[in-house]
Amino acid sequence: MAGKKALSCTAGAVLSLSLLLSGCMAGSQTDKASGDKSKSNLEEKVVIYSPHGKDILQEFEKKFEEKNPDVDVEWLDIGSQEVLDRVRSEKKNPQADVWWGAPSVMFNQAKGEGLLEPYKPTYAKALNEEFHDKDWAWSGTSQTPEVIMYNSKKLSKDEAPKDWDDLLDPQWKDKIIIRYPLASGTMNTIFSAMIYRDYKDSKDPQKGYEWLQKLDANTKEYSANPEIMYSKVAKGEGAVSVWDMPDVVMLKEEKNYPFDFVIPESGTPVLTEGIALVKNAKHPKAAKAFYEFVNSKEANKILAEKHYRIPTRTDIDNLPKWIEDTKIKPMDIDWKVFESKSNGWMEYWDNNIKSKEKEQKE
Structure with a gap:
C-alpha cells in the first residue's frame, strides 16, 4: 500500500x-x-x-x-x-x-x-x-530524568545554569524557550516539581507560583510543540530550555543539534x-x-x-x-500529590502567570 x-x-x-x-x-x-x-x-x-x-x-x-x-x-x-x-x-x-x-x-x-x-x-x-x-x-x-538543556555554541558547560534556581537569574531574561507546559507531560512534571519543593512542607503552592512567575519573566517563548522549541534553541533564538535528558542526548548525538545538558545539582524529577x-x-x-x-x-x-x-x-x-555513567540525584516526590494537585497548579499557571504574548502558535 x-x-x-x-x-x-x-x-x-x-x-x-x-x-x-x-x-x-x-x-x-x-x-x-x-x-x-x-x-x-x-x-x-x-x-x-x-x-x-x-x-x-x-x-x-x-x-x-x-x-x-x-x-x-x-x-x-x-x-x-x-x-x-x-x-x-x-x-x-x-x-x-x-x-x-x-x-x-x-x-x-x-x-x-x-x-x-x-x-x-x-x-x-x-x-x-x-x-x-x-x-x-x-x-x-x-x-526519564529532567535536565537543563542549553545551546553548546552559545554557552560553555561552566556558563550554563547549574540548578533550577539559576534559571531565575536576570542574565537569562529572554534567553529561555520552553515547550508549552499544558500540552506536555514532561513540562507539566517539571513545573509541578518546582511548586512541590516548598509545597511538601508548607502545603501552600504560593512560593512555587512566585518561582514560576520569575521564570516567566525570563522566558522568551512557550513553544507549541517540541520541534519548534528544538529549532529555536538550536538557532540561538534562545540559549536555554528545560527538557528530558534522553531527548537531549538523542538530538545531540543523532541529529547534531548544538545541545548539551546539566543535571540540576539539587535533584531532579525522574519520570x-x-x-x-x-x-x-x-x-x-x-x-x-x-x-x-x-x-x-x-x-x-x-x-x-x-x-x-x-x-x-x-x-x-x-x-x-x-x-x-549517568549519575542522577532523584528529587524526593510524592507522586500521589502530583496526581491530585498538578492539574490545578497548571490551570493556575495558565490563567494567572503565563504571559499570553509569549505563547507560540503553530
Whole structure:
C-alpha cells in the first residue's frame, strides 16, 4: 500500500472529527513498497496514541509488522496530556488500543477515571515495584530524568545554569524557550516539581507560583510543540530550555543539534514513562502483542542504543556507556500529590502567570 499516513485522513467514518483533524496534521509514515500485501486484507490492526515522535513510531511500526504480518499499526503522535484528554473524551467509543508514553502520574489519573485495561505482562518479574501500577493498569518502559538543556555554541558547560534556581537569574531574561507546559507531560512534571519543593512542607503552592512567575519573566517563548522549541534553541533564538535528558542526548548525538545538558545539582524529577491498554479497545489481541513487543529485551536494546531511553527492566545487559555513567540525584516526590494537585497548579499557571504574548502558535 502506498502513501499510508499516521491515522489516515480518509478514515473519517471511523474516527471522530477531532481525531481526523489531528490525523491530517500528523506526519506521513514511510510509504509501503508497491508489492506489499493490501492492508484491507489484514486480519487485525492496532492504533497507538503516543508522544514518542515519528522516528520511534515509524521504526516500531515497521519492526512490529515484520513480526506480525497480519497486523497493521496506525499511530497518532501527540503530547501526552493531549493523549489523556483524547482517551478521556473517547471513553464511550475508544479509538486507540494502546497508549504508549506518558509519566506514571498521567496513567494513574487515567486509571482513576476507568480509562485503562489492566494487563500483567510476561516480563512482570523484571520490573521493580516502582515501575508498575499495583494492579497492572500500566507498566514502565523507561526512566526519564529532567535536565537543563542549553545551546553548546552559545554557552560553555561552566556558563550554563547549574540548578533550577539559576534559571531565575536576570542574565537569562529572554534567553529561555520552553515547550508549552499544558500540552506536555514532561513540562507539566517539571513545573509541578518546582511548586512541590516548598509545597511538601508548607502545603501552600504560593512560593512555587512566585518561582514560576520569575521564570516567566525570563522566558522568551512557550513553544507549541517540541520541534519548534528544538529549532529555536538550536538557532540561538534562545540559549536555554528545560527538557528530558534522553531527548537531549538523542538530538545531540543523532541529529547534531548544538545541545548539551546539566543535571540540576539539587535533584531532579525522574519520570517513569509507561505503556497501557485502553479500556474496551477494539483490537485487544493486537494491543497486547504490541504492549509486549515495546518492552521486550530486543525493543529495550533498540530504545537504549538508538533512542537514548533508560530501561526500567532489570534484566537488560550491556547498556550504552552513557547510561552506565549517568549519575542522577532523584528529587524526593510524592507522586500521589502530583496526581491530585498538578492539574490545578497548571490551570493556575495558565490563567494567572503565563504571559499570553509569549505563547507560540503553530
